[in-house]
Every structure is written in C-alpha cells, then in structure tokens.
Amino acid sequence: MLINELAKRTGLSVHTIRFYERYGFVKGTRNEAARxxxxxxxxxxxxxxxxxxxxxxxxxxxxxxAELLDAWYGNTYTKSQKRQIMLGKILVLDARIKELRDMKRQLQKCMEEL
Amino acid sequence: MLINELAKRTGLSVHTIRFYERYGFVKGTRNEAARxxxxxxxxxxxxxxxxxxxxxxxxxxxxxxAELLDAWYGNTYTKSQKRQIMLGKILVLDARIKELRDMKRQLQKCMEEL
DNA sequence: GTCAACCATAGACTATACTCTACTGTTGAC
DNA sequence: GTCAACAGTAGAGTATAGTCTATGGTTGAC
Known part of the structure; x- marks a missing residue:
C-alpha cells in the first residue's frame, strides 16, 4: 500500500507517518521497475x-x-537483550500504574471530604 | 517561607516554581511593612x-x-461542579490504567513468544 | 561596608512531538 | 491532454513544558 492508505489504516496523518519515518518507525520499499x-x-x-x-x-x-520497536521486530539485540528491554518497560508500566492508582485514591478522598 | 525554601521543600527548581506561578499554581503574599x-x-x-x-x-x-487545583482548593466552582471535575479526572485515570495494563499484557505476550 | 547568597522581572533558549507550507513530480479518470 | 488527487523532499512553524540569562535590588554574616 502507499502512504495514504497506511495513514487511513492507522489513523495517523501522512505528515505524522513521514515524521515517524525519520525515527525509523516504518520504512517503505521502492519499486525499481516503476519510474x-x-x-x-x-x-x-x-x-x-x-x-x-x-x-x-x-x-x-x-x-x-524506537528501542521497543527494535526489541520487538528488529535484530540488533539478542533474545536475552530483548527480554531485558521488555522487562524494563514492564517495570516502568508497573510504576506508572501505581502512580495512577495513588492519584485516583487521592481524588476519591478529596471528593468524599467535599 | 521564601521561594528558595519552597523549592527545597517541593524538590522543584526556583525557575519551575516561577513558571508555575504564571499558571496560578501558587502565589505568594507580600509583606507591606517590608521595603x-x-x-x-x-x-x-x-x-x-x-x-x-x-x-x-x-x-x-x-x-x-490548573482546573484540578481550582476544584481542590479554589472557590470558583460549586461543590457539585467540583465533584464533577474530580469524577471526570478519575474516569480519565481509569482509562489510562486500562491502557497501561493492555500494554503490559502485550509486552508479556511478546516476551513469552521470543 | 562589602561580598556571597538571595530576591524580582523580563525575555531568550531548549527539547519533544508534531503540523504545515512550498515546491515539484506522477497517476489516472474524463 | 488536462486536472484533481496523490507522491516526494526540504524546511518553517506551533504547542507544551520547562530552563537559563541578564539585570538590578536586598539581606545578613564578617
């Protein structure tokens, strides 16, 4: 598919996809035969x-x-390194979930005391 | 306390606090007697x-x-409006927690399949 | 009384993540 | 064959959230 269809499929704008291309998030292939x-x-x-x-x-x-995509689809890391990266991200998510829960609790407490 | 102590107490830099002052997050009081x-x-x-x-x-x-601080400490909203705002934030947090859990699940699945 | 450490205001600079504009070439329906 | 819709590159502009610099006044220990 061309970039316009990719944009429609993902809900991203063509501009944003091009921007992401500079980060290496996606790269298209060119048809040598075509002019x-x-x-x-x-x-x-x-x-x-x-x-x-x-x-x-x-x-x-x-x-x-960028790092996550490389761990997910790429081949710059070994399996063990990939697992390390994924695990790192999971720990970050756990910490973030805890922060969100704490904030929610604070809000609930504040509401009750109103 | 003066801004320097406030910075130490909160872990924010003096610069950041001054920046937040423009948003109305805090405002100090001036001593008329002092020169x-x-x-x-x-x-x-x-x-x-x-x-x-x-x-x-x-x-x-x-x-x-800014809105949250107003709902929490301010008096521009009625109690009922304040509750509405808090509830809105709680729902946002719930949605965000769900996203985090989904992402965590995706990462775990990807790790297992490595 | 002077010097480092602090206070204030105004505005310039930076990083991240887009978003848009300008310009040019290609394709396909009519 | 022409015209809208799409393709590409390059680079400018925007929003958010700081972060830093310049300048000048104040305070307090010595």
Missing amino acids: NNYFHYDEEAVQRLELVADAKSVGFTLQEI | NNYFHYDEEAVQRLELVADAKSVGFTLQEI
Whole structure:
C-alpha cells in the first residue's frame, strides 16, 4: 500500500507517518521497475504504527519507542537483550500504574471530604 | 517561607516554581511593612505544588492541573461542579490504567513468544 | 561596608512531538 | 491532454513544558 492508505489504516496523518519515518518507525520499499519513487508499505508497517500509537498513549517517548520497536521486530539485540528491554518497560508500566492508582485514591478522598 | 525554601521543600527548581506561578499554581503574599518585594509562601503552597507534581506524573497537562487545583482548593466552582471535575479526572485515570495494563499484557505476550 | 547568597522581572533558549507550507513530480479518470 | 488527487523532499512553524540569562535590588554574616 502507499502512504495514504497506511495513514487511513492507522489513523495517523501522512505528515505524522513521514515524521515517524525519520525515527525509523516504518520504512517503505521502492519499486525499481516503476519510474516513480513512491514507497510501498506492508502489513508489518501497520502493526508497527499501531504499536507506536499504543506505546505513545502509555507515555513512552519516541526514543523509547524506537528501542521497543527494535526489541520487538528488529535484530540488533539478542533474545536475552530483548527480554531485558521488555522487562524494563514492564517495570516502568508497573510504576506508572501505581502512580495512577495513588492519584485516583487521592481524588476519591478529596471528593468524599467535599 | 521564601521561594528558595519552597523549592527545597517541593524538590522543584526556583525557575519551575516561577513558571508555575504564571499558571496560578501558587502565589505568594507580600509583606507591606517590608521595603523589599519578596513573596512569602505558606504550607498550602507546598501542598499545591506536591499535587502538581503528582498530577503531572500521571500525565495531566498544566491546563488540566490548573482546573484540578481550582476544584481542590479554589472557590470558583460549586461543590457539585467540583465533584464533577474530580469524577471526570478519575474516569480519565481509569482509562489510562486500562491502557497501561493492555500494554503490559502485550509486552508479556511478546516476551513469552521470543 | 562589602561580598556571597538571595530576591524580582523580563525575555531568550531548549527539547519533544508534531503540523504545515512550498515546491515539484506522477497517476489516472474524463 | 488536462486536472484533481496523490507522491516526494526540504524546511518553517506551533504547542507544551520547562530552563537559563541578564539585570538590578536586598539581606545578613564578617
């Protein structure tokens, strides 16, 4: 698919996808035979961008997401390193969940005392 | 206390506190008798800034924090409006907790499949 | 009385994450 | 063959949340 379809599939804007391309979140392939220089994207591109969206919504920075994508799909890390990275992210999430729960408790207490 | 002590008590920098002052997160009082124009802060200022830090760590924007502080300490809203605001924030937190748990589950699944 | 440490205001600078504009080339329906 | 819709690159602009610099006045220990 071309970038426009990828945008529709992921709900991201074409601009944002191009921006993410600079981070290496997705990269299309060019058809040598064609005389245009359009990039083509596959299903993995959709999945990668969905992961980006999910990771962003839980507060990971684009830097962290780059690392996560590499651990998830890439081959720069060994299996053991990948597990380490994933585990690290899980611990961050646990800490964040705790903060959210604490804040919720504070809000509930404040409401009761009103 | 003066701003320097407030910074030490809250762990925020003096710069950040001054920046937050523009948002109305804290405001000091001036001593008319004194010939300086130093601002003095009370214990509520410490509490307010601690709430700001907590709210920030769970992902609220400064705009949202301004509203929360008003609902918490201010008198621009009625009790019923305050409860509405608090409840709104709690629902946001619930949604965010769910996202975090989903992401955690995804990461765990990915780790197992490695 | 002087010097470091503090106070205030105003405004410039930075990082992150987009978002948009300008410009140019390609494709496909009519 | 032309025109809207889409493709690409480069770079400017925006929003949020700080962070720092410049400048000048104040305080208190010595």
